[in-house]
Amino acid sequence: MELRTCNACGKTSTESALTWSLERDVRSPGVEWWSCDECARANVRSIEAKLDPQFWSKPLS
Template identity: 45%
Template sequence: MTQPPVTCQVCGRGPDPATEGDPPLAWVLDTEAGRRRWTCPGCARENVRAIEAKLDSQWW
């Protein structure tokens, strides 16, 4: 079973195409409503307080 392509849940950006396999370590993975959701480093920096407070993504 193949995994869907990794894209940022906030901006829609994907990881650098030069990196194959798992997304880079700087990407944030969370699970919301049973779904895996990825956040790129830029969006994670902008929303770090909401992420650490474990707010639903609708709040940020």
């Protein structure tokens, strides 16, 4: 399994992370932004609005 790291909080997972979110930047091919379930939940509005991750709020935990 591939090790995934949340770009927002640093949480890692080697399991099949079905609840994690993957954001691919169309302006920078090959750049991927992983978000754990907690950070994805905290930033769902920003993700849906397609805001750059640098403008997302910090995780709630």
